[in-house]
Every structure is written in structure tokens, then in C-alpha cells.
Amino acid sequence: MTEHQITSSGPPGAGSLPLPRYVSAAGVHPPLASPDYRSTRLRAPGRPLVPLPQWLTEITGPLLGAERVTPADADLTAGHPGEPLGERIIVTGRLLDSGGRAVPDALIEIWQANASGRYAHRVDDHPAPLDPNFTGAGRCLTDSLGRFRFVTIKPGAYPWGNHLNAWRPAHIHFSLFGRAFTQRLITQMYFPSDPLFPFDPIFNSIPDPAARQRLIAAFDMDLTEPEWALGYRWDIVLRGRSATVFETREGA
Amino acid sequence: MTAGITPSQTVGPFLAIGLPWPDGPFVVPDGTPGAIVIEGVVTDGAGQPLPDALVETWQADPESRFDHPDDPRGRADPPAGFRGFGRSATDATGRFRIITLRPGPLPTPDGGTEAPHLDVSVFARGLLDRVVTRIYFPDEQEANAADPVLASVEPARRHTLVATTATDQAASDGRPAFRFDIRLQGDGETVFFDV
Numbered sequence: 146m147t148e149h150q151i152t153s154s155g156p157p158g159a160g161s162l163p164l165p166r167y168v169s170a171a172g173v174h175p176p177l178a179s180p181d182y183r184s185t186r187l188r189a190p191g192r193p194l195v196p197l198p199q200w201l202t203e204i205t206g207p208l209l210g211a212e213r214v215t216p217a218d219a220d221l222t223a224g225h226p227g228e229p230l231g232e233r234i235i236v237t238g239r240l241l242d243s244g245g246r247a248v249p250d251a252l253i254e255i256w257q258a259n260a261s262g263r264y265a266h267r268v269d270d271h272p273a274p275l276d277p278n279f280t281g282a283g284r285c286l287t288d289s290l291g292r293f294r295f296v297t298i299k300p301g302a303y304p305w306g307n308h309l310n311a312w313r314p315a316h317i318h319f320s321l322f323g324r325a326f327t328q329r330l331i332t333q334m335y336f337p338s339d340p341l342f343p344f345d346p347i348f349n350s351i352p353d354p355a356a357r358q359r360l361i362a363a364f365d366m367d368l369t370e371p372e373w374a375l376g377y378r379w380d381i382v383l384r385g386r387s388a389t390v391f392e393t394r395e396g397a
Numbered sequence: 398m399t400a401g402i403t404p405s406q407t408v409g410p411f412l413a414i415g416l417p418w419p420d421g422p423f424v425v426p427d428g429t430p431g432a433i434v435i436e437g438v439v440t441d442g443a444g445q446p447l448p449d450a451l452v453e454t455w456q457a458d459p460e461s462r463f464d465h466p467d468d469p470r471g472r473a474d475p476p477a478g479f480r481g482f483g484r485s486a487t488d489a490t491g492r493f494r495i496i497t498l499r500p501g502p503l504p505t506p507d508g509g510t511e512a513p514h515l516d517v518s519v520f521a522r523g524l525l526d527r528v529v530t531r532i533y534f535p536d537e538q539e540a541n542a543a544d545p546v547l548a549s550v551e552p553a554r555r556h557t558l559v560a561t562t563a564t565d566q567a568a569s570d571g572r573p574a575f576r577f578d579i580r581l582q583g584d585g586e587t588v589f590f591d592v
Contacts, residue, residue: 162506163469174405175525182407184523187442188581190589195550197529197590201503202516205465206455207482213418243402256415264411268449282415318408320416324467326455326516327592329527333406350525351404359403382401 164204167327167384168243175350182346183307199327206326209252211286219285221257221297222278229279231260231298233374236334236362239291240321242385247291248328254284254320255295262301262315271303296374302341314341314348321381328383335361336377405526410449412520413486417451421484424454424497429478431459434574435532435560436494439487439519442582446491450521452579454483454495454532456514461501483515496572502540512540512547519579528589532577533559550588557587 177189197203222229240248258264258281261273265280279298287293300315316333323329335348339361342348351357359382368376408416425432435454439447457463462473463481475481476498483495503511515532533541541547547555563574580587 161469162504164506165467168402170402173402177525177528179525182523182525184407185525186523187445188447188521188523189525190528190586191442191582192554192586192589194589194591197531197546197592198505199592200505200511201463201468202455202457202511202514203592204467205463207480208465209482254415256411264414266411266414268410280414284415316406318406318412318415320408324465326518329453329518330403330405331408331520331527332403347406347525356402356404359401360406382403384402 162201164200165325165386166199167204167325168387170384172353173351173356176352179346179350182350203326206324206328207322208250208324209322210250213252214284214286218283219293219295221255221281221283221295223296225278225280227278229259229276229298231276231279231301233296234299235294235296235368235370235374235376236317236379237292237294237368237376238362238379238381240287240293240323240381240383241291242323242328242383244385244388246385247287247289248323248383249287249289249291251287251291251324252284252322253287253293255282255297255317257281257297257317258300258303258315260298260301262303273301273303299336299375302339307346312341312344314339314345319381321383323383330381330383332381333360334379337361337364407522407525408451408520410522412449412451416484417486418484421486422493422495424456424480424483424495425476426478427496429476429498431498432496432572433499434494434496434563434572435515435577436492436563436574437560437577437579438491439493439521439579440491440581441523444583447487447521447581448489448491450487450491450493450519452483452485452487452493452495453518453520454497454515455518456481456497456500456516457503459498459501461503499534505545509545510540510543512537512544514544514546517579519581521581524581528581529592530579530587530589531558532575534575535559535561554586554588557585 362379485493560575
């Protein structure tokens with residue numbers, strides 16, 4: 146551990162700062178200006194982004210622990226008087242960084258529509274039934290190997306007002322914290338072979354077709370539980386550290 | 398180097414189902430001595446407030462430290478209940494609000510000093526990825542003038558990163574209050590960063 150120095154000219158710790166560096170995600174994320182997704186037109190910034198160095202505020206981040214989560218939070222089918230309608234599923238996978246390392250003890254938060262494609266939210270006016278036994282929010286912490294596991298129901302597709310006859314492919318929203326501000330990510334998990342993929346401007350806003358595929362979970366027969374639930378596997382990859390600095394840090 | 402990274406997608410209009418926490422705005426517990434309020438309105442390119450956005454903040458403690466193993470200066474001994482992290486969904490008028498302590502200045506790897514600041518992520522329907530900005534303080538003029546990040550921003554836009562002293566102090570329960578509006582697009586557009 147580096148002994149910090151306090152000098153009259155600088156803040157605590159000035160002088161010796163070996164900081165990790167996180168790789169760029171350039172070209173991976175959708176451009177903010179993606180006009181086929183209509184809501185971007187008045188919300189996407191118009192000015193170029195200014196490069197921000199990765200210094201102390203950026204290479205640290207909130208380590209939100211067990212105090213935010215109970216084991217029951219990972220089961221979206223529980224906590225109501227009865228069982229929700231729909232196809233019961235298990236969604237599991239690993240949270241990794243782009244260096245292949247597991248991200249342990251990380252908070253994952255999810256939310257989704259019910260089996261009919263309706264969100265339990267006052268703004269959702271889709272004329273599909275609400276389910277009194279489904280709210281659609283869950284959370285968990287990854288374990289020491291970066292693994293997570295949710296039990297839920299498969300969300301339905303739903304129409305939205307983006308363009309005539311616009312429908313969102315079925316998806317689950319995922320919010321991820323790594324260990325650094327640079328790694329914060331919110332995204333959506335999709336289901337395999339959804340016929341709506343070619344028509345969805347949000348899915349297709351990702352420029353690289355191969356990167357789009359990384360948002361699609363895999364059906365996994367080995368994860369299914371007989372007479373109870375189908376299983377899907379989805380690994381999530383956050384920005385990792387570039388190798389050189391990381392080795393220095395590990396040797397410290 | 399980017400192989401395999403999971404792409405971002407928008408939070409959509411229904412993030413309120415999953416993301417707000419009752420204690421989200423409280424970076425420090427209510428009643429902590431020295432606490433300040435930072436609040437503002439998130440607006441779009443037409444000047445309309447966003448009722449469906451989420452603002453998150455991350456910052457050092459008042460002693461310039463992070464309670465985090467990757468801070469090479471060693472672990473901090475933060476004030477009781479200090480989380481460093483704030484999360485506030487915007488209300489129907491587009492307003493967010495956090496209650497926190499003022500962060501200290503930070504050393505940079507090349508021997509410089511960053512002025513006290515908070516890193517900010519904004520999520521919303523219509524944002525396919527988060528946008529990142531910073532909040533600086535209006536009464537840190539000397540430190541702001543020496544801040545290398547502010548210096549990298551064109552002078553005419555720097556003011557978008559500096560909070561103002563709130564004119565309406567009544568709603569802050571006697572705590573010093575700062576105002577930081579976030580304009581996503583158009584006139585007075587906030588400076589956003591690529592991190």
C-alpha cells in the first residue's frame with residue numbers, strides 16, 4: 146500500500162499515483178444520435194464529447210454490497226399473493242470484464258414487462274392486462290465467480306409509438322456496476338430468434354452486428370429445471386483494464 | 398481491445414420500476430453535519446424537462462479520499478454513512494436532488510490538482526448510452542482555474558460544469574444549496590465527456 150504524502154501545495158496523496166486504466170469501448174455502444182429511435186432527436190447531445198482522463202474519480206466507483214439485496218430479490222415470481230402468469234424462466238450468467246476476469250460482489254438490478262408486454266408503471270398505456278402477481282423488478286449480487294441468477298417470467302413484446310406498427314422485441318433491462326465509474330453500464334437482454342429484431346431501431350442502433358448478438362441470451366437445455374422452468378444463459382462483459390498497468394498493480 | 402464488451406441500450410421510460418432507491422439521493426444520512434443539497438432540472442433540446450431521467454453521482458469524501466481498494470493512496474476512513482454515490486430519478490418537473498458532503502480536491506498522476514467535483518451519469522429514454530458530466534463548485538474559483546479537466550473544455554462552455562448557488566434556499570432545510578441544470582441538447586448544452 147502506497148504511503149500517501151501531504152504537501153502544502155497539493156491534496157492528500159499527491160506525488161505517487163499508479164492508476165489502472167480501462168480499455169476504450171469505442172465502436173461498441175450505439176451512437177447517441179440515432180434518429181431512427183425518435184426519442185434521441187431532442188435528447189442526444191449535439192456537441193462532440195470531450196475526452197475525460199481516467200483519474201481517481203473515474204477508476205473508483207460505488208461498491209454497493211449486501212446491504213442493498215436480499216436473496217428473495219432475485220426471484221421476480223415471488224413476493225405476491227400468487228404466481229404470475231407466463232412462462233417461468235431462469236436467467237443466469239457471469240459478469241466479466243473484457244480481460245476475461247470475473248466481476249465479483251457487483252450489484253445487478255433488472256426490470257421488465259409482464260408476460261403480456263405490460264409494465265407495472267402508470268405511464269404504460271398499452272392495452273394489455275396488468276398482472277397483480279408481477280411487479281417486474283429484481284436485484285442480486287454476483288458471487289465470487291461473477292455469477293448471477295434470476296427467476297422470472299418471460300416478458301412479452303409490446304407496441305410503442307416510435308413509428309407505425311412499432312413493436313419492441315421481448316427484453317429485460319439490466320443495470321450493472323463494476324468496480325469503477327468507467328464500467329457503469331445499463332443495457333437490455335433479448336431472447337433468441339426474436340422475429341422483431343430486424344424492425345427494432347433500439348437493437349439496431351448498435352453499429353456492429355456482431356456486438357448486437359452479444360445482447361441475445363442463449364437458450365440452454367441444461368439450465369432448465371424439469372417440470373418447472375426453462376433456462377437462458379447470458380454473460381455480460383464490462384470494460385476491463387489494459388494489461389500493462391494492471392500487472393504493475395497486481396505486483397504491488 | 399474492445400472485443401466482447403456488452404453494448405449499452407437505453408433505460409427506456411420505465412426505469413422507475415427498477416432503479417430508484419428510497420435512500421438514493423442521500424449520499425450521507427439525513428441530518429449529517431455539513432451536508433449540502435445539489436439539485437437541478439434535466440431538459441431536452443426543446444427546453445422541456447425530462448420526467449423520466451435518472452441522475453447518478455460519484456465523488457471523493459471531504460478529505461479527498463475514496464473508500465475503494467483501487468485508490469493507490471490506501472483506504473479512506475469516510476465520515477459515518479458516507480456512500481460517495483447518489484442516485485435520483487427526476488420528478489414530473491424534471492428535477493433531481495442529492496444530499497451530500499463537499500468533496501475535497503484530488504491529486505492527478507502528473508502532479509496536478511483537480512478541483513472538487515462530482516462525476517455524473519445521466520440515463521433516460523432517448524439516451525442509448527449514459528451521458529457523463531461533472532459538477533464543480535462556484536465558490537472554488539481558484540481551484541477551478543487550475544483544474545486540468547476544466548482547462549480542456551472550451552472557455553465559453555466551462556460554465557455549464559459549474560453549479561450556481563441556489564437562489565431558493567427554503568427547500569433545502571437550512572443546508573447550503575447548489576443548482577446544477579443539465580441541458581442535453583441545444584442552447585447552453587451541458588459539456589458531456591467521453592470517459
